[in-house]
Amino acid sequence: MKVHNFNAGPSVLPNEVLYKASKALIDFEGSGMSILEIGHRTSPFIAVMEEARSLVKELMQLEDDFEILYLQGGATMQFLQVPMxxxxxxxxxxxxxxxxxxxxxxxxxxxxxxxxVIASSKESNYNHIPKQFNIPPQAKYLHITTNNTIYGTQWQMTPVTDVPLVADMSSDILSRSMDFNKFSLIYAGVQKNMGAAGATMVAVRKSMLGKITRKIPTIMDYKLHIENGSMLNTPPVFAVYISMLTLRWLKEQGGITAIEKINDKKAAMLYDEIDHNPLFRGTVAKEDRSKMNVCFIMDKPEMEEEFLKFCAKEDIVGIKGHRSVGGFRASLYNALPLESVEVMVEAMKYFSLKKA
Amino acid sequence: MKVHNFNAGPSVLPNEVLYKASKALIDFEGSGMSILEIGHRTSPFIAVMEEARSLVKELMQLEDDFEILYLQGGATMQFLQVPMxxxxxxxxxxxxxxxxxxxxxxxxxxxxxxxxVIASSKESNYNHIPKQFNIPPQAKYLHITTNNTIYGTQWQMTPVTDVPLVADMSSDILSRSMDFNKFSLIYAGVQKNMGAAGATMVAVRKSMLGKITRKIPTIMDYKLHIENGSMLNTPPVFAVYISMLTLRWLKEQGGITAIEKINDKKAAMLYDEIDHNPLFRGTVAKEDRSKMNVCFIMDKPEMEEEFLKFCAKEDIVGIKGHRSVGGFRASLYNALPLESVEVMVEAMKYFSLKKA
Incomplete structure (x- = not known):
């Protein structure tokens, strides 16, 4: 029995991925070894790494200038590695x-x-995406966070600028169609739409690199990782394997355009209930609502605990909101089945009727 | 059917660990979620992280001043993070x-x-551990690599000094009794004796930290990782879980002193065959031989390919030597069963008789 997993990340994964990985943990492709026991410089693992890297490129339709890396340390490491x-x-x-x-x-x-910092929505507790800003033309890059997991906001348009774009896409990568080639560097912790915790995907244009004079430590240097095929040192083998399986699964679903339709449907269903159910209301500007993380509260906050308990009985997990927003947050990542959203909406309806 | 896995790392893991992990990939402790799908800030995962951290401390009998961290990036990241x-x-x-x-x-x-660099064995292709060196008394620390995976050498004694000791123990941690409290910082990629690729264990004395004026980036700062219970950001959940299971397994075997006896026996069996079989010979100084990585060559190098093929037929894998040494390297990590070494020794005996 599986629960309805609305966790913000690490989060739900496709069942096919979990079953395949579970088998590979005992015996990887008939090798007599677990996926955890194979050498990372052997051809079976190099094939896994290369398939993962090329699936990212294929699914995102990235130009040849892009190189795909699987690194470690999460987006937090990229906060440092990008400017370095x-x-x-x-x-x-x-x-x-x-x-x-x-x-x-x-x-x-x-x-x-x-x-x-050319714009901020801090004054309104980040309940919207700033629309008015001037990008200094001399800037080496403009950095945005395309989806804000905690607040439930999402950029609906890519800024139009000649300045190279850098984006943290940790929580909405591969969830919607966009022209990823407008970006120069994209990074994402893989534990939401691309796999499980333990690896960070970086897609970077080679033409952006090698332009600064700073001495970059070996493990921090994108160029060295590229030269070494994303195996400068022992990669996080299992996390890369899970990511590769998750990317394969996405491709089998029909890629980004196919999953986007389902994601649109899931988000529409839940926001529709929030907007029509008298007990609930959304916390962010409608035009900036995230299709990945749906944040909402109750008009009577004293009911929230009861609703949480009610949901728990329905096997709905992971919907408690982040402490800085309160209320609820339902994360609707690619692998969350439509059925789970249906169950959630039913729970909201039923709870509301009970209280009427 | 399992092969005899002499891989240098990632390498063999206990079967119990693999079976338990394989189940947890489908359902973690009856949660209705995979271990990959649970939130890292939920109590079930915090319990995993805390058990791993405290098992390291218990198995190594570390003093209270030590804090245990599970970080990312491998020993290669520590090469940078330690001096920083x-x-x-x-x-x-x-x-x-x-x-x-x-x-x-x-x-x-x-x-x-x-x-x-107070001593080096580079001139002799690292076939021994330097014995003569003067440690400058003003040094902030002395760094050693306790076991050298590529060459098959291992420090048999801990240097006696008042200078704080820092050690890369990636390839022999938890394999032998030593007074770990003589060290001030110990690090190890966990993929040999402590789990699978994707996490790095750091044991550091709190009293060593906070003494420098350099501004340390957030993700690189040991103090911040300690303050956050080794969860400054999303940890590599599965790699920590596998490490915890591996540490539990080691404890069940009787801990370091018990596994050391088996490790001594495995190494003695293999070195004994190398020393007595006319076709083979060891590559490093006898007094510095590693009990984890046994390096050897054949007197007739033209036979090596044939011996490798012969071993492959016997399901012996991972024994090809590193390119900088050639010949063979058999890694005898904690989880390698004694039986695998017996099979290896039999193969050497049989091959030698065939050629006699």
Whole structure:
């Protein structure tokens, strides 16, 4: 029996991925070894790594200039690694502040150059995406966080600019169609739409690299990771394997355009209930609502605990909101079945009727 | 059917660990979720993390001053992180060069202070551990690589000094009794004796930290990781879980003293055959032989390919030597059964008789 898993990440994965991985843990492709026991420089694992890297490129339809890396340390490591590789001392980087994760990225970048925070929605507790901002033309890059897991906001358009775009897409990568080629560097912890915790995907244009004079430590240097086929040192073998299986699954579903239709449907169903159910209301500007993380509260906060308990009985898990917003957050990542959203909506309806 | 897995790492794991993990991939402790799908800040996972951290402390009998961290990036990240946290610009750190991995550590440290390479066995292709060296008393620490996977050498004694000791124990941690409290910082990629690829264990004395003026990036700061219970950001959940299971297994075997007896027996059996079989010979100084990685060659190198093929037929895998040494390397980590070494020795005997 599986629960309805609305966790914000790590989060639900496709059953096919879990069953295949469970078998590979005992015997990987008839090798007499577990996937955990094979050498990372053997051809079976190199094939896994290369398939994962090429599936990212294929699913995102990335141009040849892009290289795909599987690194470690999560997006938090990228907050540091991006400016270390792209920003010269004295250079300017532009950042848009859309929440906790943007802020962490901004904080680390300040050690490597001048950080121009060109817009922020902090004053309204990040309940919307800033629309008005000027991008300094001399900026080496503009950094955005495409989806804000904690607040449930999402960029609906890619900023139009000649400045190279860098994006943290940890919580909405591979969930919707967009022209990823408008970006110069995209990173994402893989534990939401791309697999399980333990690896970070970086898609970077080779033409962005090698332009600064700073001495970059070996393990932090994108160029060295590229030269080594994303195996500069022992990669997180299992996390890459799970990511490869998750990407295969997405391809079998029909890729991003197919999953986007389901994601649109899931989000529409839940927001529709929030907007029509008298007990609930959404917390963010409608035009900036995230299709991945749906944040909502109750008009009577004293009912929230009871609703949580009610949901738990229906095997609905992971919907408690982040402490900085309160209420509820339902994460609707690619692998969450439509059926789980139906169960959630039914629970809201039923709870509301009971209270009427 | 399992093969005899002599891989240098990632490498063999206990069957119990693999079976338990395989089940947890489908359903973790009756939660209706895979271990990959649970939130890392939920109590079931916090319990996993805390059990792993406390088992390391218990098995190594570490004093209270030590904190245990599970980080990402492998030993290669620690080559950078150690000097970044411990070495002031202008300070001296002493390193002993015993091979490729020591060298990588030395290279990264040079960005943070003065590195005094007080001894090296490079001239003899790292076939022994240097015995004569002077440790500069002003050194902030002395760094050693306790076991050299590529060459098959191992420190048999801990240097006696008042200078704090830092050790890369990636390939022999938890394999033999030693007074780990003589060290101030110990790190190890967990993929040999402590689990599968994807996590790095760091045991550090709190009293060593916070002494430098350098601004340390958030994700690189040991102190911040300690303050956050080794969950500064999303940890590599599954890699920590596998490590916890592996540590539990080791404890059930009787801990380090018990596994050491088996490790001694395995190494003695294999070295004995190498020393007595006319076709083979060891490559390193006898007094520095590693009990984890046994390196040997054939007097007639033209036979090596044939012997490799012969072993493959006997389901012996992972014994091809590193390109910088050639010949063979059999890794005898904790989880390798004695029986696998018996099969290996029989293969050597049989091959030798055939050729006589």
């Amino acid at each position: 590789n792209l920003l010269e001392n004295g250079d300017t980087a532009a950042y848009v502040d859309t929440g906790v994760w943007s802020n962490k990225a901004i904080k680390e970048a300040k050690s490597f150059g001048f950080v121009d | 946290n411990l070495l002031e610009n202008g300070d001296t750190a002493a390193y002993v060069d015993t091979g490729v991995w020591s060298n990588k550590a030395i290279k990264e440290a040079k960005s943070f202070g003065f590195v005094d």
